[in-house]
Amino acid sequence: MKILIICHEHPPLGGGGGSAASRFAMNLAGQGDEVLFVTSTYKDMPLREQTDGYGVFRFDISRKNKFGCDIPELIRFGLRGKRFIDELFKDYRPDAIAAFFAIPSGYVARYASQKYKIPYIVSLRGGDVPGFLSRELWFYQFLATPLLKKIMGSAKRVFSNSRYLARLGEKTSKSEIAVVPNGFDTELYKPDFSKRPGGLVNILFAGRLVYQKGLDVALKAVSILDKTRFHLNIVGSGPLEGELKALAARLNLAGSTTFMGWLTKSELLKLYQQSHILVIPSRDEGLPNVVTEAMSCSMAVVGTNCGGIPELVENGVNGYVVEPDDIKAFSEKLGGLISDTDTINKFCENSREMAGRWSWADAANRLRGLINEH
Template sequence: MARLLLINYEFPPLGGGAANATDNTARELAALGVEVLVLTSAFAGLPRVERRADGVEIRRIPTLRRRRDRSSVVEMLAFLASSLVMAPWIAARWRADATIAYFGLPCGPAAWVVKALFGAPYVVSLRGGDVPGFQYDGLSLYHRLAGPVIGWLWRRASAVVANSEGLADLARRFAPDQPVAIIPNGVDTQRFTPRDGAADPADGLSLLFVGRVVRQKGLDVLFEALASLPPAGLAGVTLRIVGDGPARPELEAQAQRLGLSERVRFLGWLGRDDLPATYRAADAFVFPSRDEGMPNVVLEAMAAGLPVVATRIAGNRDLVVDGETGLMLDTDDVPALAATIARLAGDAPLRRRLGAGGRRRVVDHFSWRAVAAAYRDLALAGRSAAGRVPSAQGD
């Protein structure tokens, strides 16, 4: 039986999209008959060793992680240092055939050490912020300093994978000679499903946003768009924000200043079991992000049968078909966002048509089983190219 080591400094309940992608891929790899061990950060009261009923084993190693929703550069460096010690120790006892490192940094160095010591090749799974040039607050200096290390790790990987065409293009601009494969994110279409029956038009328009509460996500633009609607257009429109982050105090103050406090609710992070019902209770999903890899939350919203209002950025363009599964607009375009919200508020048949189209698209083209199989095949192809790695049983 093949063995794969997955390294990600974030794993549920820590982190966001990349953490969920790791979790879903691990589960589906186990269902495909692969032995899976996940190496991630210790946190609060989470068990250091966990063996789940789905066959996935989780090892949580010491780090400085203090918050569930985000990690500072110092905390990521702490994971890097800890993983350089713990990954070889674990690999010596649990011989992986290959490693998948989510994020070139901070997870790639541990994967390289496992390769150097035990011959197990590694795949780097790019997630967005780990790619130089990705536009996200505070990353430009980090990318300038870490760029040489990132490129060095990519060149020694058996494969480098992006989750969207846009992210792959960005990676190729940074490293023109580096081949970059594309394996998109998936979604659990059995867990995220549309609501039963149509919404009551008298209830107004319930908008939903899910994600980290940071400037990158464009919530400031969304608030300005809502505030610009005439009283008749704003009547009945509400927004629920699932997630948390450093921009929340500023956004709460902005909502107060714009007179939106009664219409905008910050729910914080919700538990895994609460999220599907939250999607089903909404009428539309709004995602005005300024930059993305491939947003899991957009896939979840589409699986839940929601029309998606999204910006024309690389990650969104790979998922949303304008006029068929959602409506798209340029980043930072307050009038266009306001007009789009008003259009959806006044056209329930359009919402139903776009939501149904999104559901069909994810069922037909995106599944975690397909993602897991693609990663398995790519990782084990790297093992074959490098030569068979002996297992713990010596087969």
């Protein structure tokens, strides 16, 4: 089958949505499908390349940031994407289109479907769902909702990566949304216990430094704990970086926290292998890749009861889930873990076992099944 994937981001650009789309592409191609991935370019990236068994075609949207797009850039992706499709389809026709993010990719897919009579499916990833991150995105989502209804209504199927996003999306689509969770890659992400120190517990946070991710909660939670028992490594950057570094200094965490900026995939893998506990204190989430990667590397997880996090973290099995912004509960769960090596080891073992239940190959098969539904 010839499958066209459309997403405004593709590694090394963007975040979890583009990364997930690329993993679907790689596994579909590995299973024999002919996959082409249309995305945006940045600086001197090649406009065409072959990677992991599939083709990547890029076009310019005057993108200014490697890690995310602003609203004008998303609009340009939609408008220029239509022109790009017209040029592409002069000598190429897929059997189906998979759009990751209803806006802007779903907008381009709907245009291609209506003009060239090709079915498309849409993957909801978070920010494209009204009600997700409503504090930051409510106005954008309010304006976009009429278009979102058309995009979802015209799609052959709509799917999300978590039950939470599916329920949220169904309020807009008024029809059933399938769930295709992100896969676990237990071959690439695997533990190496020789890298984990004895005595000191390594805690890891990885994500954008924005309000949604809740790092301020984690910093306040660990500031209550015995600082000789742990070290918190913080991977990522963002608009709140200066403010969060100042908060860490005020909380006397300079000696027990390290802000590391963004890391390469291989550098992050080594850090997973060196760490015991992942903290994900988010205020809203889809199905975060960082949790699936950490679980594959046999890490315990302390997260919040929001989005798809409780679909990955089972209380008392591979970690703990507390309510968002509950600093006291977050601190209590972390404190209990760093003083109980046996429980950490049990949670780490359970995470690795749970990661083996659903692979990216399984996810790709499910996506293909949605395309082939009658």
